Amino acid sequence: MNKKKVIIVGGGFGGLRAAKSLKNADVEILLIDKTNHHLFQPLLYQVATAALSPGDIAVPIRAELKDQQNCTVIMGEVIKIDRENKIVYLTDQQFEFDYLILAIGARHSYFGNDEWEKFAPGLKTIGDALSIREKILLSFEKAERYYESSEREKYLTFVIVGGGPTGVEMAGAIAEIAKKTLLKDFRRIHPEEAKIILVEGQERILTPYDKSLSDKAEATIRRMGVDLRLNSFVKNITEDGAYIGDELIKTENIIWAAGNHASKITKTLNTETDRAGRVKVKSDCSVKEDPDIFVIGDAALFIDDNGNPMPGVAPVAEQQGRYVANIIKKGIPAEQRNKFSYFDKGSMATIGRAKAIMQVGNFKASGLFAWLAWSLVHIALLINFRKRYKVMIEWIYYYLSFRNGIRLIWKNDGLRK
């Protein structure tokens, strides 16, 4: 008998977990990803701020699945899905499937202002992180070189849009490099000249957390020298800088951490999506028209029993990946499937060295204790993921001692005014 064909699109948290959970299943798996690596996004901001190298937080998908004989990995971008005929299209190839697991994650969204992207990159991929890193490092170089110029200020100004976990992490990390680490290496520019502005449309940062923790994070980030603008919106972004309301902040360094949108290919599924392009799925993570097509992780809109959407975090994607794999492995028909339920182990957000918040059920903590917990969890996850103990030990040392990170600038054409 022919084996069932399972296509997994995306080798991120959801897709990779699904593939691994199907290890002993009697199926043929084809995992397709447009990159060749699985990326540990939670530490991407550390690559963007030169504390880690790309190789520390990414691993080839092929290497992760090398011992899994029932799984073939190909690198390619899926551009369309024909739901009715069960075909996945790449530009020059097509593949049929019995089961589809769509785990394509999300990109940043500029809420209809896509032209802002070239001035205000977001942080989702290794490429994004490297270009942000390049921009930040070049900016300091320009400030030192053109110190006499009136433009110095714009090289030392950083605007981060969005006060969620990524925006807060970026603002905290830039404040640390600008005001502590990096400036020891420069002679002309001074720490107090660096301006880091964090813009948030709501009345508090880190809104998924309890208000008491948001308040603590707010006090911490302000103490670190970040100019936090709450209830503020970026109205426009141009090559001159960012307009916060009517005020123009002159800068070359704008980082976008304000919104997400699922890939356009979710539309080709021809099923219900929300405004962020996420596919509305049933309680078994399948689309309503076909019980053998599943969408998981950041690309899915899964409404829980309380009417709330599942958060876009790695554990949701992983647990959905494992859950869907179990359905496929056992061939469970639609009417006999238990609904997916998320086991929330808690959340943590870091603000800087020895500064973090955490919330696990009713337990809340902040400061050094939360930061130690955050570090241990991330280091454990990364070691498990990368098995590079030496790198991690070095990283902890450099991180805690504010020593050098990976501050190389690769482009030699970037130092222009």
Ligand SMILES: Cc1cc2nc3c(=O)[nH]c(=O)nc-3n(C[C@H](O)[C@H](O)[C@H](O)COP(=O)(O)OP(=O)(O)OC[C@H]3O[C@@H](n4cnc5c(N)ncnc54)[C@H](O)[C@@H]3O)c2cc1C
């Ligand atoms: C900067 C940042 C920090 C984060 N921090 C945390 C954190 O601290 N804790 C936490 O729990 N979560 C965090 N998250 C969120 C978490 O990373 C996501 O929720 C998680 O990655 C979602 O998993 P996924 O499998 O849905 O998508 P992803 O892990 O994003 O994987 C999607 C995969 O699909 C591939 N792909 C996309 N489109 C196509 C296509 N058309 N064809 C082929 N392949 C395609 C991509 O290359 C990628 O490999 C963070 C995210 C970011 C960006």
